[in-house]
Amino acid sequence: MTFSGDFTYESRPGRVVLRPGAAVSATPGEAEHLGLSRLLVVCGRRGEAVARAVADALGDRCAGLHAEARMHVPVEDADRAVAAARAAGADGVVAVGGGSSIGLCKAIALHTGLPLIAVPSTYSGSEMTPVWGLTENGAKRTGRDPKVQPRSVVYDPELTLSLPVPLTVTSGVNALAHAVEALYAPDTSPLIALMAEEGVRAMTGALPELAADPGDVEARGQALYAAWLCGSCLGATTMGLHHKLCHVLGGTFGLPHAETHTVVLPYALAHNSPAIPDALTVLGRALGTDDPAQALWELAGRLGAPRSLAELGFKEGDVAKAAAQVTGQPYANPRPVTADGVRAVLAAAYEGRPPSVPDR
Numbered sequence: 001m002t003f004s005g006d007f008t009y010e011s012r013p014g015r016v017v018l019r020p021g022a023a024v025s026a027t028p029g030e031a032e033h034l035g036l037s038r039l040l041v042v043c044g045r046r047g048e049a050v051a052r053a054v055a056d057a058l059g060d061r062c063a064g065l066h067a068e069a070r071m072h073v074p075v076e077d078a079d080r081a082v083a084a085a086r087a088a089g090a091d092g093v094v095a096v097g098g099g100s101s102i103g104l105c106k107a108i109a110l111h112t113g114l115p116l117i118a119v120p121s122t123y124s125g126s127e128m129t130p131v132w133g134l135t136e137n138g139a140k141r142t143g144r145d146p147k148v149q150p151r152s153v154v155y156d157p158e159l160t161l162s163l164p165v166p167l168t169v170t171s172g173v174n175a176l177a178h179a180v181e182a183l184y185a186p187d188t189s190p191l192i193a194l195m196a197e198e199g200v201r202a203m204t205g206a207l208p209e210l211a212a213d214p215g216d217v218e219a220r221g222q223a224l225y226a227a228w229l230c231g232s233c234l235g236a237t238t239m240g241l242h243h244k245l246c247h248v249l250g251g252t253f254g255l256p257h258a259e260t261h262t263v264v265l266p267y268a269l270a271h272n273s274p275a276i277p278d279a280l281t282v283l284g285r286a287l288g289t290d291d292p293a294q295a296l297w298e299l300a301g302r303l304g305a306p307r308s309l310a311e312l313g314f315k316e317g318d319v320a321k322a323a324a325q326v327t328g329q330p331y332a333n334p335r336p337v338t339a340d341g342v343r344a345v346l347a348a349a350y351e352g353r354p355p356s357v358p359d360r
Helices: 027-033 048-061 075-087 099-112 165-183 190-212 217-235 241-251 257-275 277-287 292-302 316-328 339-351
Strands: 015-018 039-044 062-069 092-097 116-120 131-136 139-144 152-155
Touching: 015 027, 015 217, 027 048, 027 092, 027 116, 027 152, 039 048, 039 075, 039 099, 048 062, 048 092, 062 075, 062 099, 075 099, 075 131, 092 099, 099 116, 099 131, 099 257, 131 241, 139 241, 152 217, 165 190, 165 217, 165 241, 165 257, 165 277, 165 292, 190 217, 190 277, 190 292, 241 257, 241 316, 241 339, 257 292, 257 339, 277 292, 316 339
Parallel strands: 015 152, 039 062, 039 092, 092 116, 116 152
Antiparallel strands: 131 139
16 A cells, blocks of 8 residues: 555554453453443343353353344344343443444443443454444444443454354454455555555455364464454444445345345445555455455355355345435445445345456
């Protein structure tokens, strides 16, 4: 990426612990470091057993367990979680699990100001951002607020060992999407380029190893390291067309989060490619290719991930409706966000055909 002497980069305070076994061994110490004595542990149904182990490790510092996190954080779930935190007299919250658990804790933090400790079990990267999201009446809205960014993040490679290979892959590509889009955000910087390149290189190196050997703890740690870098890129920059597409497809049409990011990424990148030469140079180095969009599409295919929106249950007849929502309130993007352009991206993603770079 060409150096620019004109940029702004804001870093946010926070602690990161990364080591095997840290979910149980380090979380109580992080609570003590933050001076927290009544923590509500939050998780989804699938991760309840691990969350109970973290709750047990917290001992008297645990004020309760709330196992109701769901994808895209429905506003009614957020209201119940806020009420649960207040009823427990919590002075902080601990998110154990993936983006859904972290997102629900962010909703609690947004409405109460309670500090958050994140113990991620996927590679979503949400734990490194001040971005929150809520879904109401079939529409997902997002915002930024520093109080929702976790004060401490505990990365435990062993916690991700139970993550099924399909979700390992799509969660990892979800993280890649954060780094890719950050490279061409209007508020990108040379520091973002460094983190994004290393994050992409580390994640695309780890995922094939994990597909071949899901029990590889070292590769699990590398994937968490990559998620940390990719999530940090998202946290410091403005989201664009890729994330807007995924927010609409998830919030309005109920498509699964990580899988949707996996399908959409190559097509959004190909669409923007004519306007982002510097970003393509960085991605080309990280991926070892002169066609990053094609390389990401091929990676998903090699690892058995979905490559079409049709596979996720999206209907071809909904392309126009989704495009209208995306263009109605577009995010910042290097190419103009037009109805024709968005429909073309969605149509290609629906079919799952190889991504093609449009003319300028």
